[in-house]
Amino acid sequence: MLTALWLAPLAVAAVLVAVPAARREVVLGAWVVLAVAEVGGAGVVWAAVPRGGGFAFEVAAPWIPAFGVGYHLGADGFSAPLVAMTAVVFLAVALSALRRPPDEDAARTRAFVLLFLALEAVGIGVFLALDLVLFFVFFDLSIVLMYFVIAGWGSGGRVRSALQFFLYTFLGSLVMLLGFLVLAVGGRTSGGITFDIPTLAARAPVTGPAGVLALVAIGVGLAIKTPVWPVHTWLPPAHTDAPAAGSAVLAAVLLKMGTYGFVRIAMPLLPGPWRSAAIVFVVLGVVSVLWGALVALAQRDLKRMIAYTSITHLGYVVLAVGAAGVVAAGPEARTLAVTGATVQMVSHGLVTAALFLLAGVLRERGGTSEIAAWSGIAGPMPRFSWTFALAAFASLGLPGLSGFVGEFSLLAGSLPAVPVAVVVAALGLAVTAALFLRALQSMLLGDRHLPAAAERAPAPRIGRFRAPSSPDLRVVETTAVGLLLACSVAVGVAPAVLTTTIAPAAAQVVSLVSR
Amino acid sequence: MTADVVTLLPEVVLALGAVLGLLVGSFLPPGREAPVRGIGIAASVATIVVALVVHGGPSAFGGTYTVDVATTTVRVLVAGAVGVSLVLAGDVSGVASQTLGVRKATPSTGRTDTAFAVLVQLSGVGAMVLGGASDLLLLAAAVLLAGLPLAALAGLARDGRATEAALKYFLTSALFGLVLLTGVTVLLGLTGATSYAALGRATPPVVVAVALLLVLAGLLMTIGGVPAHFWVPDAVDGTHPVTGAVLTTTAKLGGLVAAWRLLAAVPTTAVPWPLLVAVLATASMTLGNLAAFAQTSLRRLLAYSTVSQVGYLLVPVAVATRTPLALPALLGYLAAYAVTNLAVFAVLAARPHALEVADQRGLARRHPVLAVALAVGLLGLVGTPPTVVFAGKLAGFTAAVDGGMSWLAVVAVLNSVASLVYYLRWIAPVFSPGDPVLRDPVAPRARAVAVVLAVVSVAGGLLVAFAG
Numbered sequence: 001m002l003t004a005l006w007l008a009p010l011a012v013a014a015v016l017v018a019v020p021a022a023r024r025e026v027v028l029g030a031w032v033v034l035a036v037a038e039v040g041g042a043g044v045v046w047a048a049v050p051r052g053g054g055f056a057f058e059v060a061a062p063w064i065p066a067f068g069v070g071y072h073l074g075a076d077g078f079s080a081p082l083v084a085m086t087a088v089v090f091l092a093v094a095l096s097a098l099r100r101p102p103d104e105d106a107a108r109t110r111a112f113v114l115l116f117l118a119l120e121a122v123g124i125g126v127f128l129a130l131d132l133v134l135f136f137v138f139f140d141l142s143i144v145l146m147y148f149v150i151a152g153w154g155s156g157g158r159v160r161s162a163l164q165f166f167l168y169t170f171l172g173s174l175v176m177l178l179g180f181l182v183l184a185v186g187g188r189t190s191g192g193i194t195f196d197i198p199t200l201a202a203r204a205p206v207t208g209p210a211g212v213l214a215l216v217a218i219g220v221g222l223a224i225k226t227p228v229w230p231v232h233t234w235l236p237p238a239h240t241d242a243p244a245a246g247s248a249v250l251a252a253v254l255l256k257m258g259t260y261g262f263v264r265i266a267m268p269l270l271p272g273p274w275r276s277a278a279i280v281f282v283v284l285g286v287v288s289v290l291w292g293a294l295v296a297l298a299q300r301d302l303k304r305m306i307a308y309t310s311i312t313h314l315g316y317v318v319l320a321v322g323a324a325g326v327v328a329a330g331p332e333a334r335t336l337a338v339t340g341a342t343v344q345m346v347s348h349g350l351v352t353a354a355l356f357l358l359a360g361v362l363r364e365r366g367g368t369s370e371i372a373a374w375s376g377i378a379g380p381m382p383r384f385s386w387t388f389a390l391a392a393f394a395s396l397g398l399p400g401l402s403g404f405v406g407e408f409s410l411l412a413g414s415l416p417a418v419p420v421a422v423v424v425a426a427l428g429l430a431v432t433a434a435l436f437l438r439a440l441q442s443m444l445l446g447d448r449h450l451p452a453a454a455e456r457a458p459a460p461r462i463g464r465f466r467a468p469s470s471p472d473l474r475v476v477e478t479t480a481v482g483l484l485l486a487c488s489v490a491v492g493v494a495p496a497v498l499t500t501t502i503a504p505a506a507a508q509v510v511s512l513v514s515r
Numbered sequence: 516m517t518a519d520v521v522t523l524l525p526e527v528v529l530a531l532g533a534v535l536g537l538l539v540g541s542f543l544p545p546g547r548e549a550p551v552r553g554i555g556i557a558a559s560v561a562t563i564v565v566a567l568v569v570h571g572g573p574s575a576f577g578g579t580y581t582v583d584v585a586t587t588t589v590r591v592l593v594a595g596a597v598g599v600s601l602v603l604a605g606d607v608s609g610v611a612s613q614t615l616g617v618r619k620a621t622p623s624t625g626r627t628d629t630a631f632a633v634l635v636q637l638s639g640v641g642a643m644v645l646g647g648a649s650d651l652l653l654l655a656a657a658v659l660l661a662g663l664p665l666a667a668l669a670g671l672a673r674d675g676r677a678t679e680a681a682l683k684y685f686l687t688s689a690l691f692g693l694v695l696l697t698g699v700t701v702l703l704g705l706t707g708a709t710s711y712a713a714l715g716r717a718t719p720p721v722v723v724a725v726a727l728l729l730v731l732a733g734l735l736m737t738i739g740g741v742p743a744h745f746w747v748p749d750a751v752d753g754t755h756p757v758t759g760a761v762l763t764t765t766a767k768l769g770g771l772v773a774a775w776r777l778l779a780a781v782p783t784t785a786v787p788w789p790l791l792v793a794v795l796a797t798a799s800m801t802l803g804n805l806a807a808f809a810q811t812s813l814r815r816l817l818a819y820s821t822v823s824q825v826g827y828l829l830v831p832v833a834v835a836t837r838t839p840l841a842l843p844a845l846l847g848y849l850a851a852y853a854v855t856n857l858a859v860f861a862v863l864a865a866r867p868h869a870l871e872v873a874d875q876r877g878l879a880r881r882h883p884v885l886a887v888a889l890a891v892g893l894l895g896l897v898g899t900p901p902t903v904v905f906a907g908k909l910a911g912f913t914a915a916v917d918g919g920m921s922w923l924a925v926v927a928v929l930n931s932v933a934s935l936v937y938y939l940r941w942i943a944p945v946f947s948p949g950d951p952v953l954r955d956p957v958a959p960r961a962r963a964v965a966v967v968l969a970v971v972s973v974a975g976g977l978l979v980a981f982a983g
Contacts, residue, residue: 064906066843067913107883133909137900144899152946159943163936170935174928177909181916181924193840193913213921 244360
């Protein structure tokens with residue numbers, strides 16, 4: 001089941017290679033159908049996750065036996081929601097891609113679709129992997145594929161941004177691999193080298209200098225991908241120059257690989273070092289929250305601003321997983337913190353993907369995503385304005401939307417452990433709220449002022465099609481963004497669906513950290 | 516004696532292929548020597564089959580030649596590389612000057628195709644003997660047998676640059692061959708025997724260390740590692756990519772296993788060779804990478820990339836006696852390196868008129884399949900999953916950490932990241948839109964070989980279980 005889930009996009013990609021590139025509608029249609037099927041599959045996996053903890057649909061087979069590397073997949077309370085979020089985000093991206101510029105070379109459209117199919121495969125794979133090497137393979141492949149997305153379809157200084165992104169995150173991933181090696185070799189005393197995560201979690205954990213070394217390596221690798229201040233500098237240029245779909249996937253899926261790595265690998269496998277370094281993560285989390293929020297406040301470009309709010313939102317996650325390492329706080333609060341962190345990952349994925357897709361619409365219509373270039377667009381672009389406002393409120397944590405659930409529970413869970421840090425981090429909420437309100441106010445309200453390219457007169461008919469006169473969202477774009485926001489509202493209204501799945505896994509990790 | 520020959524049957528088969536090719540070739544009109552290549556390809560396939568199927572004794576000729584999993588791996592890989600390079604040579608046959616160097620088309624008078632096929636096979640025999648040698652004199656002979664045909668190979672094109680390449684290679688190999696022989700002589704004097712088994716009781720340690728260093732220097736020349744690497748860029752840059760592929764593959768495969776075999780026989784208590792090899796590995800990967808940064812000639816870039824790959828290959832050698840993972844790591848990486856390196860050289864050989872970075876613009880539009888094969892090959896050399904080199908690097912790093920040389924793994928990781936820069940300098944223009952080009956012919960065999968090897972490098976990475 002799980003193998004099929006991550007292999008299905010690749011199978012479709014293999015078929016599409018054989019389809020003539022000129023049949024754009026077949027290529028794009030197959031992508032949407034596959035994306036819908038993936039959402040369904042992710043739902044099935046989610047439903048099967050044991051409520052008492054443990055893995056659903058576990059698959060294990062040897063891969064490189066001499067080195068203890070296995071093909072091990074499983075879905076638990078952490079994986080299933082993230083896989084579902086990944087599937088939904090890719091569905092939204094596929095829908096919005098239905099409106100690719102018709103003058104684009106058909107072969108390029110197909111290459112774009114193939115890249116995103118491969119990205120979906122590795123995005124789902126990474127959240128299902130229960131073997132360190134397998135995790136690394138997916139983690140690393142996501143970087144390579146995203147490099148081609150940014151370098152091939154980006155704008156501005158795309159080649160430079162893509163190179164910076166590739167080098168920075170590739171360095172992070174290889175440093176992380178070193179940490180994995182220490183973990184695998186360190187477990188040798190209790191029977192053979194293995195990269196299997198559950199096996200390593202069941203063994204006596206690596207301690208002493210080797211454990212500290214492993215945590216530093218893994219921590220640095222995951223922190224770069226998350227990204228945590230001060231290793232976040234690759235993110236804003238990558239987001240600014242990536243195409244909208246690439247930005248959405250980068251923010252929603254690729255960044256989660258970093259935070260997911262903390263709860264899946266760093267915490268359960270290195271409990272001792274994690275407890276002693278907990279305060280470091282708390283501090284880095286708080287700094288990321290404030291830094292991201294304040295720098296976002298100063299941005300003039302909408303995409304760049306959203307990129308910096310990602311650092312803020314994931315800073316909360318890092319704060320919470322750090323707080324979960326403070327044993328004195330008691331298991332209930334720490335479980336709540338980890339659960340909240342996971343909800344925040346899902347929520348950030350949905351909301352930020354929606355924001356980036358919307359920013360991409362602006363850039364496509366007007367050629368710019370500068371905040372100052374757009375004003376009073378509520379009149380000409382009502383659908384855009386409603387969805388953008390909703391996404392902004394979800395991002396700043398308005399109750400009733402998913403952002404609130406995540407941030408509230410992770411801050412509540414962290415409060416007993418690190419009260420001062422939580423209070424300081426809560427200031428970030430205020431700054432985020434301020435910057436989103438300011439952006440909403442200046443873009444949606446006021447005198448109508450659109451970039452020249454977006455002010456279209458009714459165009460003459462070309463064949464059967466007529467270029468639309470309104471710069472507002474098209475039906476597929478509204479559907480794509482609406483789908484993401486509907487999920488966000490669902491999580492906000494009925495958080496129990498999400499939290500009851502996550503909580504057992506969170507409780508398990510917390511007890512592993514307390515070892 | 517018969518048993519010894521059976522044990523050495525793979526080497527015998529390939530050597531017979533060379534001899535037969537030489538005979539047949541001398542009866543064929545110059546420029547129409549395809550049957551010779553056919554014989555060579557058949558001989559390499561037969562060698563692979565024989566190496567895998569026929570099981571002779573564990574050693575031959577009084578223990579001077581060892582047959583184990585390492586020997587078998589080298590035999591299969593070398594024979595495979597010989598076969599692949601002969602297939603690639605089929606694209607450039609017929610016209611001598613074109614065969615191995617320049618573009619001007621003058622009719623040939625010499626039988627360069629025969630010479631190419633025979634020399635490649637002879638060098639292959641030498642590389643295979645290198646892989647099994649467990650005697651100092653056999654080692655010296657094998658180094659010469661693997662190296663000298665390559666010098667002649669480099670000079671086949673008979674133009675200025677090829678002559679320079681050949682001369683440089685020949686002089687370097689002569690110098691380091693002498694150094695190696697000196698080392699062998701000293702060790703013989705110390706132990707009274709040439710077999711590796713005797714090395715364990717050699718004293719005094721200081722003299723043993725010096726002699727070992729001399730022997731190692733000879734091997735480093737064969738494998739193209741720092742500090743004996745300076746022939747690599749000139750030899751590869753001065754010759755056709757097919758010759759470059761041979762120069763950087765066959766002898767290297769045998770030489771690394773030879774180094775592993777020799778060092779594993781020397782007790783580390785007497786000579787601290789693991790540290791020495793680790794330093795050499797660091798130097799190779801770092802200097803190779805640094806030199807590759809500034810290159811605009813793709814052949815030079817690849818040449819330096821092979822120097823840095825030697826560094827990664829030396830990592831498992833450095834921990835040879837400290838962890839049981841070292842040997843599978845070394846052999847796995849050798850196989851991965853052979854496949855990936857040949858794939859990238861095959862891409863070059865497919866378009867021998869475009870050997871500069873600037874010539875690569877827009878390749879993905881004109882020849883998408885070739886471009887993807889190239890991307891797979893280059894990213895494979897970086898060690899990106901799921902290619903075979905990733906599995907090889909993973910194994911090498913694991914062996915280094917397990918062998919207590921974590922710092923070497925760190926160095927290798929940093930170098931892998933650094934190498935990404937110059938590989939991307941090649942990949943990026945390939946996928947960028949280029950100016951329209953009227954004619955951009957692609958050699959059909961080379962393209963097929965590149966695609967097949969790229970597929971093998973990915974499939975091999977996924978199915979590596981069967982090798983482990």
